[in-house]
Amino acid sequence: MELSLKHLTRKYGEKIAVDDFSAAFAPKVYGLLGANGAGKTTLMRLICDILKPTSGSITLDGVGISSLDESYREKLGYDPQRFGYYPDFTAESYMAYIAALKGIGGAAARNEARWLLEAVGLSDAAKRKIKTFSGGMQKRLGIAQAMLGDPAILILDEPTAGLDPKERVHFRNLISSFAPGKIVILSTHIVSDVEYIAAEIMMMRQGRLIRRGDARTITGIIADSVWEAVVAPDVAERASAGMTVGNIRHEGGAVRLRILSDKKPLDGAVRVEPNLEDLYLHYFEEAAESCAE
Amino acid sequence: MCRITRALIKFELKKIAQRRIFLILLLVFAAFAAYNFAGVASRYTYDSSLNRLTGIAAIRYDRDTQNQYAGRYGNAEAAEMRERINAAAERARSESSEDMLIYEGRWKYFLQYETVSDGLSRQNAIEDFIIPEIKSNGLINIYAISGARFFQFADNWKPILAAGSPYSEKLLAMYENLELPLAIEYNLGFENLVKSLESALLFPAAAILAIALAPVFSDEYGAGMAPILLATKHGKRRLIKCKIIAAYLFAIGLFLLTALLYAGFYLLAWGASGAGASIQTIETFRFSPYGIAAWQALLSILGMGFLGFMSIASVALLVSAKTKNSYNALIPLAAIVFLPLIDISRVSVAIEKILLLFPINAVAAADMLRFPIFYNIGGMSLDRIVLSAVVSAVAAAALCAMAYRAFRAYQARN
């Protein structure tokens, strides 16, 4: 199975939300990283065929998704960034409704819904109205409905926003167990979510795909650019003003700084192993600076 | 119908009925019906021995007493009946006491003749007033007293209603072709049924329909469900069809509830007396040129009302599919549905005639029978009833198709 995006562009008037995006997806977990406004949500909507591209094409095994119509959507599971629900529906009835929309009826729908609600930790709340749910519970329900029907392509737009750390771990394990043989694309700002489960990471900036690869490969780009230094507070303050600082931690009377810099930024700074967060900062701090200019 | 389709239709109906506002709408409907029906309990009459009767007993007594003289009265029979009526009226006046609250004479001598007296007056009016009036002065005076809703602004209609105008000539021909003598029968039940049904369909039923259906599509946008729905297997076709089917089922259910409730109540209270009466003998249709019986008028009102309801449902679906949330949908929908009731013939007769073809005016179908309006379409003169039926049916189908396409073509943006 291959989902292929070729020169995909989506414009809103003058603004280009997705800019000549080309990629092929095979069964794997993909993490889509990007700042706000990078075009991740627009890309996901294009893949789900709920937004038409201005130009370019999306094909599944060589056939356009629009012409595949129902047979494409049959394979799709989508959890949007802003989870929609009917306040007076219970979790159970909501799942039954989505199951019907996915062509799953009767006992199969009930069993699968029950299993998924249990998997996301909502089995006790199954008969409660969704309007009484916390934000995290709603998010979990969103994930559960996306997984109904065991879709071959799972699109999750910021699925862990609003989840506490325990829930995020639970979610990661759920995706990992679900993922074999499936294309899973999840977008997030929380780099640790993709760091652990994504086999491949794609970075988007201003609608374009700027980097892709596994975590190790893409962080290799900044292998020599991440430093740590322990300095006095006033030095730390000066450094924060003039450099890209990834982390500031106060240790007794001193401050440990994690700095992104092509050359040694401070006396006593040592090179350290880069992580995804450093990479994120490397790309999106530049974007923030260029916006400010 | 497959199980999934049935399930989706059930879900859509559940979504309509689950809202708290639906409970309030039902209460309003019930209150309105109760208000209409309460009149029965307050009805009273006196029998010939001046015993007071109330409620159903009063209705039954009036009906049975007055139906003694039901029938058709040719010239000779009519003359004879008028003599009897005059004699009864004279006796009623002479034997009434000073206490006018009771007016014993009416109850003792005249009540039994009330229906036939009214019927013969209207029969006379057609021959002795309406036809000569049209020939000499046109329709303006008849129009002004006909009870048709736009009679207040007769001035702008003057050229159309003038003697010798094509319109006047057409109506003259209709009056001259009326089957006389009229069929006379006690018809107060039918009159009340027609008035109550028309007003119930206009309000609250049409309002309930608009309020219940405005969120069908718009709420999906507002609740953020549209992207989820449209990304599912059945989201772009079957779901939309099921939503439309559910909306129509709701409209049909509401219409049937209203029609059956009102027809059932008035038929139970008054019986079917008056079904065969010429509609000119019913107060509200006294100037109607249509040669039909009350039961035919009722069927026309129900048929037109149904078409009007279906087209209101389609309008609601289209507005719903085009607006981003139900709050924004309701205001334009209310305007499109109810504003055409306002008579703007003061400003423009042409625009008024167009507005008369809007769905809400099809629901107010009794008005079409009170006084006809004709439309010149490609050289053909079409009665408003016919044109309204065609426009409502076409609008219902076309707007429904547009709603389907609008929701299906939804593009998920922020």
Next chain:
Amino acid sequence: MNKKQEKQFKGQLAQYAAPPPDGQKKQRAIALAQMALKESVVAKTPLLSLARSQARHVSKPLWLLQLAAVLATWLFSKGFADMRQVQSFIFIVVPILAFYTAPEFVKSRIYGMGELEMACKNSPAKIAAVKLLLIGTANIAAIAAIALILRSRYQADFATLLAYGFMPFNVINCATLSAMEIFKIKTSYALLSVSLIASLVFVFGSDAAPLLQNAVTGCSLGSAALLAMLLAFSIKRTSGRRDILIWN
């Protein structure tokens, strides 16, 4: 200063390249500013200023509907044969301006802004009172304008016309506020629906308007008293709410 001057001024300022701030001086400036803030007297927002800012956020449809009702009166109230038609007309036109009023007034509660407003400088009660003043003034002005137009055409008693105007207005707003407080209707759509139904009751029942001739002043005053009570209750509930929001 007009926009052109402002632009020129900004351009001139931008030409000056400011040197990077000295860290110590910056810290001192912050400390001094904090001291100054602590010592300053907290000023109450002037009523006019608050009213102006609230007026900017009243929905445009509300103002348009007031205008539409007055315009409709001007255009369509000619040629009535008798006072009964005038009375019926009022029952049709006043609901146009009334039906959006209560939903607009309780907008912040419906959209969950209550928690934010409670945490702001001006209390929810003060904001509600100012909104009431603004919207109420506009409504009263519109009804008075309608009454004036009709009076000029039909030589009817102005007070009676006002009473005819206020009766449907008060009842429609009472119905909407009651739906919110008694039936716990919380969504904007449901409130607007209630308002629409109440408006349509008057529109379709306009033929009954003449029947109220002897009682219209009493009905009007009674409904005004009821409306005042409901508004006071609503404002009190907004101010005193502890459980204003479920946290999601």
